[in-house]
Every structure is written in structure tokens, then in C-alpha cells.
Amino acid sequence: MTNGRFSISLHILTLLEMLSDELLTSDYIAGSININPVLVRKEISNLKKHGLVESKEGKAGGYALAKPARQIRLSDVYQAVRQAPLLGTAKNSPNPSCVVGKQINKHLDALYADAEDVVVKKLGKTTLADFARKFA
């Protein structure tokens, strides 16, 4: 899966929760993660699409959680960020005239879906509030 995005999104959300009494700017967030502010804005643009973050434009603008941290499960974060199967996609097209090649993708897809399912279930057990609590 698209490397690093889960980490970054969770980092952003954790910051927003820890400093939930103010709006945070992309510059500030970028400073904590140590990446480019534009990447932060892009990543947040995605989190907004998924209803996890809201933003205010203009001077004194910035970002905040769109709902209480205890209503955000880490599986929601994963789903927001996910864009490829967890175990990777082969970008080859197996030979359809081979018994295995013909069916492998179907079976792999099913297997991946199952594997992904247990991860989602696992991540669903922890909320952002739980996670942020670890940062004393």
C-alpha cells in the first residue's frame, strides 16, 4: 500500500487531537512530521473527503478534527488512505492459457480481501482517542 501515507495521516490526526483547542496550520504540522507543507495539505484534502478533518481558509485559518477523536477509529484512517490491496498488486497479466494463470488473480483477490478484513477489524478496535492517549 501507498507507502507512508497511513503514518502521515495518523500523525496529523494525533496532532489535531492533542492540540484540539486551536487550529493548526499546514506549516506547523509539517514541522512536526518533517515533511513539506504541501504534502500535509494534500493529505488533509483526502482526510477531509473522508469526513475526518475540517479546515478554515484565510488568515488565522487551519485545521481541526471534524468529529470527536473517540468517534474516529484507526480503521477509518486506514480506509481513507487505502488505495491498493494490502499485500500488493502484481502488475503483470498472467497467462490465460495456463490453468493457474487463468484463475490466480481471482483467488489472490479473495485471499487479500480476507487478510485485509482482519486488519481492518483489528484497527477498528482502537480509536484516535485511544491512540492519542499514549502521548502523555
Next chain:
Amino acid sequence: MTNGRFSISLHILTLLEMLSDELLTSDYIAGSININPVLVRKEISNLKKHGLVESKEGKAGGYALAKPARQIRLSDVYQAVRQAPLLGTAKNSPNPSCVVGKQINKHLDALYADAEDVVVKKLGKTTLADFARKFA
């Protein structure tokens, strides 16, 4: 995780199981997967290291499973291929002077380890024999 390698390894192993009465060449395998034979040999080199495949050099050489398919769990395949955390690694170094930045990697690592654990457990429930059986 290193994209496509799990798919490719499993494809290889499935072929070896389905046609277990003969040695398969890298050319043949590459033809079914539709990738370069050298990649197949490289991937198999890794599977050999992990005791899943054995090979015979020279004319009439090729590859075969190193043990019965029912003794190979899909988690063994995953472990053989795995080289990075399942949920990705951020390659940034979070700001250590930030409360969140300072601790985030520790907490992410723990979370990732947990998530990976459930996947491995899940994959451990299916053997290569189970998987190959699907290819009627």
C-alpha cells in the same frame, strides 16, 4: 510492502504444487506469470533460502517444492517475502522537539506489529495445498 512479490511467489509455489510430478523451468514459470525469467529465478532464490523450494541445476534441471504443500502455510510465504512493515514506513524523521513527533514512531511500530500479527495468524490458517486445491 514490496509490491507484487507475494503474488509472484504464491503463483510460483502454486505452479510447483499443481505440476509436482516434474521439474519446472524458470522459462516455463515466467510464461505463466508473464514476467521475466530472471525475476523468477531471483524470487525462487529467496524461496530457497527460506526452505520452500529446491532446485536442480544443469540440463533437465528446474524447480520443485522443498516440502509437501500441506506443510507450507501462506504465512510462511508472507514471511519469506516480507521486508517492510505491512502498513508502510514513513521515511521522514519526525521532529523530536514535538511531543507527538518524539514518540510517534514508537507507537506506530507497536501498532504495525499488532496489525501484522493478525494478518500472519490469518494467513497461517491456509496452506499451499488448500490454496492450490482451488484450481480445479
Next chain:
DNA sequence: TTGTACTGTAATAAATAACATTACAGTATG
């Protein structure tokens, strides 16, 4: 004992994906 059909592996190139940067239009605030 030599040609042939393989594996094993290094080196390199090409393609793709991830990440960074620049630039600037749009918006809210004071």
C-alpha cells in the same frame, strides 16, 4: 568430451511511483 539446456547471479537500464518544491489563485481577517 562436447553440445545443449538449464540454474545462479551480477550489472545495468527502463519504467513507475513516491515525495518535494515552486508558484499562484482564492479566501477570511483585521
Next chain:
DNA sequence: CATACTGTAATGTTATTTATTACAGTACAA
């Protein structure tokens, strides 16, 4: 209307994957 932000497009850079070429080493078989 100057300032401090977000939003987003366009482009550049770097890293990772995948493909290819090349060839040494090995076993079989005539």
C-alpha cells in the same frame, strides 16, 4: 487592502520496481 492562511496544479527529484543482457557454472546425453 495587506496579511496569513488554504487549495491545487505543474514540475522536478529521488527511490523503488521491474526488465534485460550477459555470462559463468552445472548436469545430462549422445
